Amino acid sequence: MLGIAACGGYVPRLRLARRAIVEANAWFNPGLRSHAAGERAICNWDEDALTMAVEAARDCLSCGGLPEVDTLFLASTTLPFLERHNAGVVRAALALPEHMMTLDITASQRAGTSALIAALQARRGRPGAAMVVAAEQRRAKAASAQELSYGDAAAALVVAETSAPIAEFLGAHQVAVDFVDHYRGQHESFDYQWEERWIRDEGYLKIVPSALRGLAAATGIDAAKFGRLVIPTGRSAAQAIAKAVGAPPQSVCDDLAQGVGDSGAAHPLVMLAHALEQARPGEIIVVVGWGQGCDAIAFRAGAAATRRRAAGGIGQSIARGVADSNYMRYLAFNRLLVQEQGMRAEADRQTALSAFYRHRDMVTALVGGRCTRCGTPQFPATGVCVNPECRARGEQEPYRFADLLAHVQSWTADNLTYCPDPPQYFGMVVFEGGGRMMVDFADVDRETIATGAPVRMVFRVKERDLRRGFVKYFWKAVPGRAPAEENGGDRD
């Protein structure tokens, strides 16, 4: 049975209070005051669409027992590289095989749903599995409506022919219309928007219903049977669309506007992952993707739909948010502010790409070595075993540390070194099962760091070479146990 075999998600930890944005900008645009409710998810300085994609994919894969993933689609309009295969970075970070299909799908807010449809259609009747990851970190000008409504998030789905999918694929319908509600030119940093009322009346309320009618025709399912309707157009438009096609008003899913914000191409899949975590067996779930046309996809929740899909899941990721009211810091993180960063920030951050290639598994997949003679895990892998009692030569096999738990042996908060969000927390972490590394911490503060504290590894931006437009990624330690363990029922 073709369908969704697993799903997961990632919402960055920081939640910027919209009130903070409004208070800073209402002097210029008092109209912003009517959008001060709730909070939006924002990336930390060391997160972007790629790091969120990796974490969402890890969350999705953590449920285990999946067919082998041989295809990876990455959907986003905010990928860090215009040229450098972004999906290839995600593949490498997940330590998936090199011999597989990887593809970036971009340039429309429909990228996420279109990637999902393409993956489903390509998978029909074939063994193995395809992973669809959608992630978005949307930039917006200060004091814009988009700054308030956008949010950063990612979702990942594995689609496969499986005996017990969490959602069975029923069919899809796609409409392509060059309706330019907003666009972003090749050399532009920000979207250019047209009037909201026109977008609603001529766009949402005409194009989406026509796509849903097409879906009903393709699947033979009447809209009145829709159990959960995922429409990423905002709540009032979604209700109007549901009414227009005859779907039950209560089927319209939470658009996560209050706690996350609109995560663009990722949003339909973020909302879908959220809906799947709550779906009852047999429910019809319909997902709409919007952007120069419309995608509509229908699923039927499987018997497994009420089970937990992934170790963390989008719901847990949403629940882990930490309130933030520092608007200036948000501006600095997003390079929306000309900020004095000190002379230490001037250090050249060029990456030697040949050295990076030699060490790509170490850097991107956090692969070290394990001595086959004495069994000692070590990072980095070297020609001579680090164990003083062994010193075997050339005996190390690849050993991935990314999914291992660790604890803090020593730490500091460094105010001298340049860090976009000082102080820089770093320290020695010791892995369960052996091995250690001196490593940067992320998402940490004075309250959550301590000698002996448990940490796990996450994929993050190590530094940005702004002079050359390169982003250097590596792994960092974050406080807490693995989400899988936190699911054990005894959450702290």
Add this chain to the structure above:
Amino acid sequence: MATGIRDKVAVLGMGCSRFGERWDKDAEDLMLEAFDECLVDAGIETSHIDAAWFATAMDEVNVGKSAMPLAMALRLPLIPVTRVENLCASGTEAFRGAVYAVASGAADIVLALGVEKLKDTGYGGLPQRARGVTNALFIPNLSAPGCFAQLASAYAARHRVAPADLKRAMAQISVKSHDNALENPRAHLRRKIDIDAVLRAPIVAEPLGLYDCCGVSDGAAAAIVTTPELARSLGKTDLVSVKALQIAVSNGQEAGHNSWDGSYVLTTRRAAERAYAEAGIRKPEAEISMLECHDCFSITELVTLEDLGLSPDGKAWRDVLDGRYNADGAQPCQIDGGLKCFGHPIGASGLRMLYEMYNQLLGRAGKRQLASPRLGLTHNLGGFPYQNISSVCVVGMLA
């Protein structure tokens, strides 16, 4: 079978520039300042020098690479000159090269000179340095205080010392060095401070505050060494000789193997063991009269006192608070103010430590003079606690 370095090499002369923010001086001026004093002390001419070893660490802001800057600054007579660099332990490394050259019989009179011109970066603290293209891919975004600060968290955890008690002992280390530097006209930082000032200072890297960190200085120091026989033939009677000179370099074990708990410096322990064996020292806590250790940060000095076997493990913080290492204590430490207050021009520091031990042994230390010291120890550390170069040198009067 190696017989060690003990008493094979004598110090013929030493010199040291004033340390500090020498805005009006180039590195070359500082080299000459130290060298001229050294030459007069040795009682020789430049033309008598057979070979030289040159220490400088930060070529990014300094004199650049190679041994040529020394040869050119001093107009050395086309002799062999070698540049050495072992991070902050570079000065002792230059001294080792000179001492080994004499001991081998390859040269009669050899110069070791270290210099660092740090105050041309435009900002405080040590300069940013390149770490290599591969290291840059994965090593943390760290600074020296950040790395050394972690000794404190690991030490407190291992020995179950309350952070406040440890912080107070660290403060006393800095207070003591500031007291000592008051009597040193060449020191960079000459100002009395008290424990409260240290505790109140802004944090650089938790738990190290501003006064837990040593000065970043410009300066140079030099030594001329020869054989005891040649020294006597040049008219010297009171001779300071090298009793031991050991260096231990990390092989990655601390950074990569779980046998190290982060609360001590492994290489210092190895270098000290070997140095004591070489010098014939059995009870360092009783036999060492005085020491200059690598107090780049207060916690480094505290941990080093245990690594050198002078305080029992877990007890140095109490010994510090009890005054054992004060100028009037049982084992005066940093009698010249140390890196903390004399200053830390990297390439010069190992030789600066020897300069103080040499002057103390010869009774020339002025107001800082200790009563009849017998053996002086220098400890010069390069790198970070988790991977470093540690050197231990013992000097004393030649019988």
